Amino acid sequence: MNDSTSTHETAGREDSPALSASAFLRDFHHTSRFGATSGGGIDRQAGTPEHGAVRDWFEERAQELGFTVAGDGIGTLFARREWIPGAPFVLVGSHLDSQPLGGRFDGTYGVVAALHAAAAVDADVAAGTLSPRHNVAVVDWFNEEGSRFAPSIMGSSVHAGLLDLDTALRTRDPDGTTVAEALEATGRRGGTPGPTAAAYAEIHIEQGRRLERSGIPVGVVDRSWHTQKLLVSVVGEQSHTGATLMADRRDALTAAAQVVLAVESVVESFPPESIVTSVGQLDVEPNSPIVVPRQVDLVVDLRADRAEDVDRARRLLLDRFREVAADRGVEVRSEDFDVRPVQRFPAAGVDLAEKAARDDGLESAVLATLAGHDAVAMNRVAPSVMLFVPSTDGVSHCEREYTSDADMVSGLSVLTGVLRRLVAGDLDDVAPGGSATA
Template sequence: MTKINIERLMKNIESLGTIGENAQGGIDRALGSEADVLARRWLMEYWKERFHRETKVDAIANMWLHVENGEDRKAIVLGSHHDSVPNGGKYDGALGVLMATEVVETILEQNIKLKHPLTIVSFTGEEPNPYGISTLGSKALAGRIRKDQIRNYFHRDTLENLADGIQRLGGDIEMWEKIPGKEEIGSYLECHIEQGKRLEAMDLPVACVSVITGIYREQITVTGEANHAGTTMMECRKDALLGACEVALAVEAVLLELQDKDIVGTVGYIKNMPNEANIIPDQTTMILDVRISNEEKKLEMQHQINERVKAIEAKRGVRVHRSVILNQPAQPMSEVVIRAVSQGIRQTGLQPEQLISMAGHDASNVAAMADSGMIFVRSIDGKSHCKEEYSTPEDIEACANAMLRAVQILDEEMAE
């Protein structure tokens, strides 16, 4: 049975992982940074050395390596992204690009004949970045952002316009119409670390992704009355911060009562006014982030939060204003790709479990234009977006071998 070269793959992970490494051992490789430029150069040089082909950089600076086979069919595209969060790890995103590279190398080395051409992609700016837009490259690919919108984004520190940043990376938004489209891409498969502990709990190295979660966000502003912290009796207070705390705890209670392990919520941003030790807060703003894929449960969640907020307003004498700032539905993965990945996992002797991705990924955008899917590899301790993120070579090898088989299955089952 054909297997990938795990020693080569791990060497590449370590090599790319030195680009953008900081003094704390994490990686700083944000969109447009010098480390982004160097990582792109490393990938293009490696691809040219191994595949003897030039990398194509599209209008939004996505990088594409095409391996043609003489047949006029849509491509099987493999990849992810190479940028990182601040002080991130060397697996998130980069592993997907390097595993795609290894799978294609193995197919060519072993002379495995396929009907469809193969393409490796590294998407531009998947992570949140100083320009303020994430999954940028795949959004452009899927038509979820327009050329004229690009000039509305500026780097928060340097004030560089995003269009100019893209040009520095080899892109050119004036070539927007030449970004690859539905005519060229038949299917997309992305490997990613799980970024959670579910695979650890199941003692499995890999899983197939069935759905990429929906994301629901509210900005919640609680308004009370400012007053002297020492002279205002407890029963006379209209404390916005304590009202906001009750709202946050009420949301937690509602989510727990839904009894669904694939629903999680966070209040990760809070702004308190006037934010002084001796003044009762009169306005507190926070952002609620909920990852939820079940639309019926989302409606139930909204109803229950409404009821609890009314009770908090009456109890504390505050006003609560809520506005939905994001209501992104869940994105199911393609049944064709799910079957191929599940069969690929089974062929390696493992149980093909399916998981909901609780984080967003480029695969969600690509799904708008082509059959799209993902395969997860176990994250040790569930760590991600930190320097401690880690997946073992054994798990990575199992995932890459399953992906190799999934590509061959996809090649047989794709319609075009």
């Protein structure tokens, strides 16, 4: 058998630069230049020039592949391919913004894979091997990370009606710049509402090590963990590091150090790997080398598969905070915020994704996502499918975040299979997912 006798469909996909694994890898690795850091990561916080530059590249590349690109009011980009005028769209995508000194894969992999999956489906439609019931749009959601502008998952939350557009546009970064100003500065304050979603698909790096440990190349997400944050303020009294005797101090920072360690050790009251807790942000006032700190504000992040575990951890911590306050004569205030109950993805979507993996000869595992994703927001308004690929050493939000080319290509193949089925209408009768506790 020579090239001319292979099936048309396979040969066509492999020969087209849009549709080959090597074209995908070339595009993906090209994106790492935008906001590249010396440590091999990227720094592309939402609305920065580096973020603007990679989005310019995305727009140009999508246009080359035959898509029409327009941004909505919160700066999310939609690259549309409209085969059936007026029909709803299947959305597929992720985000091109990153954490400060973040990794090359988080979000970006999902956008570039979505573009290539949609281009492959477009080729199928053009070849007559797929009859679409919906159009397709590749999405680059604005500000998934939330490191510069809180809250995270901003673009998809606005699209899903979970966050008010005007509130989001008025959000300020630590320097006082608003989202609206950052979008103007990068030319991404759009005016074209995004299309209504018939369904949504997203592929992302796992950011944990469950797939790596089990040697399984593809994860299918059936639920998100229950998460919540606590804003903790430790209020002591400012005094002089030189002259004030130890017994006369009410040091907010030593008390806050006990809070940080309590947050870490509370996991010992739970089965291994059933809960994660962190303090990522901590600010000292007045933060002078020769002043005993007056106040420390910190953010506690609690995440567990079961809501009751988060609730119990929270109660244990509040008890511990009261002990620290009493021991040290300081005040420890705690305020709940950003509570996100467990969300379930539709079972039919999980089945569909497992079938797509099997068709590619790939083993898949069903698992929960510990992190928030745009798919969790979109799943509230459209039946959504979320896929994972392995993360080496389970690390993410750092420069050494890594996923192999082979794993990325396997994921792209399964995402393409999922997208074909969604475009064909396979989830048309399925309701969106929702809160397990609702």
